[in-house]
Amino acid sequence: MALYLHNTASGERERVYAADGEALRFYCCGPTVYGPAHIGNFRTFLVQDLFRRVVEVGGLPVHHVRNLTDVDDKTIREAAAAGEDLPTFTARWRDRFHEDAAALNLLPPREEPSAVEHIPEQIGLIERLLASGHAYATADGSVYYRIASFPRYGQLSGIDREALRENASGRLEDADEYDKESVSDFVLWKAWKPEDGEVGWESPWGRGRPGWHTECSAMSVHYLGASFDVHGGGVDLCFPHHENEIAQSEGVSGERPFVRHWFHCEHLQVEGRKMSKSLGNFLTLADLRAEGFHPMEIRWALLSGHYRKTLNFTRENARAARKALQRLADLEHSLGRGVGTAGEAPLSPSWPEVVARGTEAFAGGGDQRAAWAALEDDLNAPEALGHFLREVGRAEREGRGWEPGEAAAWFSFAGSFLGVFGIDLRAWREDRAQARPAEAPAEVAALAAERWEAKGRRDFASADALRDRIREAGWQVLDRPDGYDLEPIGD
């Protein structure tokens, strides 16, 4: 495999490989569990999922770690507002995140550590930072990172410390932070305050809780080592979160680099505008499901742009995705019976099978090879989709004339492609079949029977009139040579 990925740290496309030669060590900043994740969050997680799938199909196992932030200002505030204790509150949203992630067919990470479960590791990290002079405690029992002690600070995001100081000058009056040495210093341990209520842990500096940035350094190093291969997140995390992680992790270990490859995903817009609560376009998966969209349609739409460009999510795109899925389902129905090892569902091979097939599945014609090549070239999903859809069109036009062997090869390619994209066609098909009424109301069925009879008499005027009445009832008649089907209108 020769997968190349843009590295924020160098600004260049670089080869992805496992330093230990065995598994790619991959850390992702996960969600803060204080409410439902929105589709912008999921865009990032989906891109990371696509990346992981490409690496694994390329033959390299991935040691994937994604954390859960279950203690911070927002979780504490919202838990209090909900009248729940913090663990109960965050567990609920954690479960919700898992449900959404499963619906979107995200592969679960190998480990999913949470901040609350790793307080000792975080305290240990802070102690080492204090010992090495990178941190200092203040009178109130908080601990801050001393940015002046880390000359490389700002290198990842290209921000220089002088500018930081100037820009931050307007916030000097922030009462909470009056005892920091420098306004740019960030908090590692926050001393307990009355509004924290029951939330707090004992530490060498008194009762308190870890600052947000602390957890990712402590947990990534704990699970993946002081230096690992790839670290992902949304572009907004580049500064200050990832910058701070570098300062913390390299500060204690002295090992460089903390992360070899920084992988940042651009943001998402909705219907041409940025997502914001005031615009009311802060979409969650549940919102879109309520509008009738299937998670697989959302997944397709969210992966249809390049990860380093802002993507405009539109309902129209989601409908285009639905159409593509329908084309695939039709194709599987017409050409795919008994083809390949997946039997009746050759376009829905299991993930282990997709991994086992590896890149061999893409060794066919030009577009098949090109689809894989596009993915290896900085994860160019839209180009890969273009090649894939050209293959779909070819199958639609030529498939009926194929020999069994040709059909099997094509379905192996297409099944693997959908596997890499994490599109579970079977789930989509079954959920939709379940969602629609299997049978028309007796009244509609009677009209349809009457129409079929009129049609048999070649009384087309009556037949058409009945078709209209059936349509008014919300159903449509689809004729076959030997009969007809009734389907609900609406999608």
Next chain:
RNA sequence: GGCGCGGUAGCCAAGUGGUAAGGCCGGGGACUGCAAAUCCUCUAUCGGCGGUUCGAUUCCGCCCCGCGCCUCCA
């Protein structure tokens, strides 16, 4: 102001120094008694102005516009 990402057909979205993938929508046609599906077919000179070049959408410069980050937002 600093750093970063963009401006390609009605919409979404790739891409290349030699006259621009793919999808959706829409138009026309074939097929069908009608309808659905399917098939065929049509729709762009790439934000603006200069420059380099035999030739630029692709390289350089300037300008205009949109978006993100600049201390806890994927």
